[in-house]
Amino acid sequence: MEIKLQQNILASNNKIAADLRKIFEDKGIYVINLMASPGAGKTSFILQTIENLKNDLNIAVIEGDIASKVDAEKVREHGVTTIQINTGGACHLDANMIRGTLGFLNLDETDLIIIENVGNLVCPAEFDLGETVKMVILSVPEGDDKPLKYPRIFIESEVLVLNKIDLLDYTDFDINRLKGTVNNLNPDINIFEISCKSADGIDSWISWLKDKIRKHLKS
Amino acid sequence: MAITESILSIVLAEAEKRDATRVKTVKIEVGELTNIVGDCVKFYFELMSKDTLASGAEVEIAEVPLQAKCPLCGKVKRVENLDFICECGTGMKIIAGKELAISAIEIE
Numbered sequence: 001m002e003i004k005l006q007q008n009i010l011a012s013n014n015k016i017a018a019d020l021r022k023i024f025e026d027k028g029i030y031v032i033n034l035m036a037s038p039g040a041g042k043t044s045f046i047l048q049t050i051e052n053l054k055n056d057l058n059i060a061v062i063e064g065d066i067a068s069k070v071d072a073e074k075v076r077e078h079g080v081t082t083i084q085i086n087t088g089g090a091c092h093l094d095a096n097m098i099r100g101t102l103g104f105l106n107l108d109e110t111d112l113i114i115i116e117n118v119g120n121l122v123c124p125a126e127f128d129l130g131e132t133v134k135m136v137i138l139s140v141p142e143g144d145d146k147p148l149k150y151p152r153i154f155i156e157s158e159v160l161v162l163n164k165i166d167l168l169d170y171t172d173f174d175i176n177r178l179k180g181t182v183n184n185l186n187p188d189i190n191i192f193e194i195s196c197k198s199a200d201g202i203d204s205w206i207s208w209l210k211d212k213i214r215k216h217l218k219s
Numbered sequence: 220m221a222i223t224e225s226i227l228s229i230v231l232a233e234a235e236k237r238d239a240t241r242v243k244t245v246k247i248e249v250g251e252l253t254n255i256v257g258d259c260v261k262f263y264f265e266l267m268s269k270d271t272l273a274s275g276a277e278v279e280i281a282e283v284p285l286q287a288k289c290p291l292c293g294k295v296k297r298v299e300n301l302d303f304i305c306e307c308g309t310g311m312k313i314i315a316g317k318e319l320a321i322s323a324i325e326i327e
Contacts, residue, residue: 002244002325005233009225009247009319090221122254126319151301152252155313184303187310 013127016095020130023107030213031113033131035153037146038119040139041163043071044196046114050078052206057111057213062101064093064118071116081105092123095130112213121146125153132216135159140167144178151185159190161205166195222255222319223263227273230324234272239326242273246325250318251285285316 008014024031036042050059060081063072072084083101085093093115105113115131117124125134136157138146141164147154154160160182162175175193182189190208194201226247234242245264249255257280268274285298289305290312296305303311 001327002323003233003237004323005229005321007229007233007321009222009229009321012225092221094221126254148301150254152254155252183310185301187303 010126010128013095016099017128017130020095020098020102021132023102024113024130024132027107027110028217029107029110029113030216031115031129031131031133033115033117033124033129033134034137035117035121035124035134035157036119036137036139037121037142040119040137040142041196042116042119042137043074045137045161045163045194046075046116047078048196048199048202049114049206049209050075050080052202053112053210054078054080056210058109059112059114060105060110062093062098062113062115064097064116066090066118081110087118091118091120092127093117093129094127098129111217121150121153125156133158133212135161137161137163138178139164140171140173143171144173144175144181147178147181147185154182154185154189157186157189159192159208162191162193163196165193165200166198220263223260223267226260226321227264227267227271229321230273230276231271233324234326237326239272241327242276242324243327244277244279244323244325245273245321246279246281246323248281248283248318248320248322250283250316252313252316253319255319257282281322283315283318286314287311288314 034042046061061075062083064085066087066089069084072082076082083104085097115129134157136153192201192205194205230242230245261278264278286295287298287303288295288311289309291309292307294305305311
């Protein structure tokens with residue numbers, strides 16, 4: 001006997017994500033789901049963002065890694081609440097893992113949560129975490145062809161951060177080619193060209209984020 | 220693997236609800252834009268379903284092509300080579316190709 005189901009396989013994840021989104025919205029918390037491949041500079045980017053905003057906002061960071069707490073310790077040294085999730089092999093964070101961290105956060109006094117997803121350009125894009133914004137970081141040494149190889153993550157993201165622009169002169173990375181590809185996939189995406197090392201371009205990212213958070217708090 | 224776990228738990232819940240003695244087939248729709256590798260799902264499913272009602276079930280995977288619609292002129296097209304730009308020059312929105320669903324199961 002055949003039974004028609006048409007059941008979304010990610011329905012249980014999406015239900016938890018919707019509950020989380022409601023909680024974050026009620027509390028006026030702006031949540032970033034930060035995705036990138038290993039070594040693209042997620043942790044350096046988070047540290048730059050914290051340094052620029054920690055006097056104005058209460059920030060918390062959720063660190064997702066398969067194992068270890070190396071990144072969490074680096075972030076915690078910068079004086080913000082940091083929670084480590086070790087996925088024990090899973091290549092992405094899911095909404096249930098984020099729900100498990102809520103008990104460790106003071107949601108009434110948090111303005112911004114940055115979730116550092118597991119380093120991977122494939123799976124994280126499929127899982128809604130209840131975030132306000134999905135972001136992807138691409139770094140110059142990875143090459144400008146990545147959006148063609150991993151289109152989903154660039155389609156889903158509202159922001160693309162191109163990191164390590166201080167290395168542009170040493171590679172054949174072509175920013176115009178990258179922008180052409182990405183804009184074709186996702187014409188609404190916001191692109192920031194930065195170097196976490198030299199802090200070039202960080203100001204324009206911070207001013208965009210501040211503006212978004214201000215609007216988010218008002219709404 | 221998380222995806223396969225989810226598939227198995229949905230299938231088993233449905234089979235148990237209907238007092239099935241075994242699950243023969245699991246039909247899955249996978250959008251072209253999902254990052255799901257059909258052979259991996261089949262392999263994990265075989266491992267994970269051992270000693271359950273779904274042990275030995277055949278997993279059939281149907282790919283749903285990527286389609287987009289122009290918000291300006293309403294044209295719908297099959298997206299090839301990741302070209303999301305409409306003939307009128309506007310960026311198109313995805314209307315199919317992100318599916319990840321169990322379409323049907325066959326039970327005894």
